[in-house]
Amino acid sequence: MNADHVFVCGNPALDFAATLRARRTLRFETLVSPERLDAWYLRAGMVDTLSPSRESDVARAIAVREAVYGLVTARRLEEPYDDEALATVNGAARKPPVTPQLTAAGRRTDATPEEALSTVARHAVEVLSGPDVPLLKECGNPECTRVYIDRSRGMRRQWCGMESCGNRLKAAAYRARRKRAQEPAGQ
Template sequence: MNHVFLCGNPALDFACTVRARRTAYVEMLNAPDRLDAWFVESGVVDVVSSCGEADLVQAVALREAIYGLVTSRLAGDGYDDQALALVNETACEPPATPQLTATGRWVEATPAQVLSTLARHAIELLSGPEMPLMKECANPECTKLFIDRSRGGRREWCGMESCGNKIKAAAYRARKKEAQTAGAR
């Protein structure tokens, strides 16, 4: 698997295909084949027809619109009209349709159908009961968004393997250094 899916919703995972937006901007969808891979690895579809450059441009525009709407909602700001229009227009297109086969669920789709499905996930998330559970990672270098379904609702990081361990290790080193400095006086 080349992509990470820890946000708790396909629309959030899609919005987070850019890493470290504020610091070292890393684009994960930098070619049509990377978009193909993300669509399949995300589990939204089992097979997608090959994406072209135009599909990639549409996908990035939708991703940025979803990210903008989510961060606006988290900040308590109003929605950007263009982002709202793009998500709504994309959701109006036919979505990916699951089929039941002898071996289980199967979804085969075009890139436009996958984008419609992702836009619908974003709409459901932003207007549904999980909206209050949405957070941004507490690591100042990370810009991942996630749904906090932890029992106490106290999850701070997008994931322990990535940001949580880094922050905890840095805090430990800082405490240890402070104790050594205090002991040397």
């Protein structure tokens, strides 16, 4: 499985929650090092530069990620929130967030790992308390556990993203139909 970070969920907190992939089967972890955590913050466009993360920052980020995933799942299934998950996300959100600065060259955002994580937590608070709650869906790929915001017309989107899951499932379904059509009758 590719370890590159993917941003298809429609909200940074949802994309962050998806950094642990295939939760029901393989449990593929993408935040395996401080460098991978920093790469996520940079690729997400949250920061321009980041003071280097440490292992303790990775542990905090994973705790917040798991709390966000638990809260998103509870909200999507209309179940009560876990108190510990609430405390984890709210605690991170209370910290100072990333603060963009205006420079002669334009906008610049330098941050610490704690500020970047606070910004992720604040995105979680916003998505879980805002108008997009009814649009939260889990990917239709049984191997994928990404939750995304379905803003498609008619809310008919089935996959977190066509490139990541949709094309793969459509191709597999096509191959299965074709194989069935080629089988001799009576088998």
